[in-house]
Amino acid sequence: DAGVIQSPRHEVTEMGQEVTLRCKPISGHNSLFWYRQTMMRGLELLIYFNNNVPIDDSGMPEDRFSAKMPNASFSTLKIQPSEPRDSAVYFCASTPGGSIYQPQHFGDGTRLSIL
Amino acid sequence: RKEVEQDPGPFNVPEGATVAFNCTYSNSASQSFFWYRQDCRKEPKLLMSVYSSGNEDGRFTAQLNRASQYISLLIRDSKLSDSATYLCVVNTNSGYALNFGKGTSLLVTP
Numbered sequence: 001d002a003g004v005i006q007s008p009r010h011e012v013t014e015m016g017q018e019v020t021l022r023c024k025p026i027s028g029h030n031s032l033f034w035y036r037q038t039m040m041r042g043l044e045l046l047i048y049f050n051n052n053v054p055i056d057d058s059g060m061p062e063d064r065f066s067a068k069m070p071n072a073s074f075s076t077l078k079i080q081p082s083e084p085r086d087s088a089v090y091f092c093a094s095t096p097g098g099s100i101y102q103p104q105h106f107g108d109g110t111r112l113s114i115l
Numbered sequence: 116r117k118e119v120e121q122d123p124g125p126f127n128v129p130e131g132a133t134v135a136f137n138c139t140y141s142n143s144a145s146q147s148f149f150w151y152r153q154d155c156r157k158e159p160k161l162l163m164s165v166y167s168s169g170n171e172d173g174r175f176t177a178q179l180n181r182a183s184q185y186i187s188l189l190i191r192d193s194k195l196s197d198s199a200t201y202l203c204v205v206n207t208n209s210g211y212a213l214n215f216g217k218g219t220s221l222l223v224t225p
Contacts, residue, residue: 031211042217043159043202048210056209091158100147100206104213106158 002026004107006092012113018080021110023092024073030097033104034067034077037089049075050097082114118142119216121203127222132193136219138186138203148179149204150188153218159202162188193223 005024013019025032033048047057049069060067064083069075079086089111093104121138128134140148148165163170165177165186176189186203203216 033212035215043215045212045214048212050210056212058209095211097211100211101164102211103149103151103161103164104211106160109158 004092004094004105006090006107006110008110009108010111010113012115013082014115015084016081017114018078019082019086019112019114021077021090021092021112023075023077023107025075025092025094026105027073028096029094029105030072031095032069032075033093033095034075035091035093037091037109043091046077084114087112087114117216118207118214119203119205121201121216121219123217123219125220125222127224128193129224130193130195132223133189133191134193134221135190136188136201136203136221138188138216140184140186140203140205140214142205142208142214143181143184144208145184145205147206148177148186149213150175150177150186151202151204151215153200153202155199159215162201190221193221195223195225197221198223 007022031050034046037043046059047067052069067077089109091109093106095102095104150162151159152162153159163172165179169178174191178187200218200220202218
């Protein structure tokens with residue numbers, strides 16, 4: 001079975017550019033999560049969706065970050081304009097939903113470098 | 116205070132050793148607990164869920180102490196392939212969201 005699929009795997013871009021990260025959750029999973037991981041702060045939850053609806057976006061750093069989930073099989077995380085401090089690994093994860101006892105399954109991540 | 120706290124290590128142990136990691140969490144209402152493993156430059160992967168009565172999966176044993184808000188992971192007969200970062204994970208008050216500790220680094224040496 002296909003796992004969570006993220007693209008691109010790596011992104012290097014210049015400060016000020018728009019960055020779009022993409023995620024396809026596991027089929028049938030109703031909850032989708034975007035995380036950012038850095039050495040200093042570890043793994044931080046940015047936003048999560050349940051049934052395509054944003055439930056908790058309290059972790060989104062600022063207005064430069066936005067996330068959408070137009071349908072059950074696709075989500076995007078956009079940074080505009082990007083800044084060097086946004087450099088990190090961004091993970092998408094999904095879970096079936098319906099129970100807090102179900103673990104989350106992670107994609108391979110997008111390694112983002114802003115120059 | 117962070118929601119989930121772990122000793123970052125690193126723990127350097129020889130092959131065959133037994134090693135234990137601890138984790139504390141701040142939310143007394145938390146109900147689900149996990150250990151994840153993350154290899155260098157890879158995604159976190161579920162190692163095991165942690166149940167109230169404690170549970171074992173091969174060489175791995177997880178324990179939960181709700182009164183002390185403390186979770187542990189014991190690895191017996193360490194293998195070189197156990198070298199990784201181990202993340203303690205606890206559910207939040209926000210639906211299905213999880214809080215991840217910053218991880219404990221383990222290096223098993225020959």
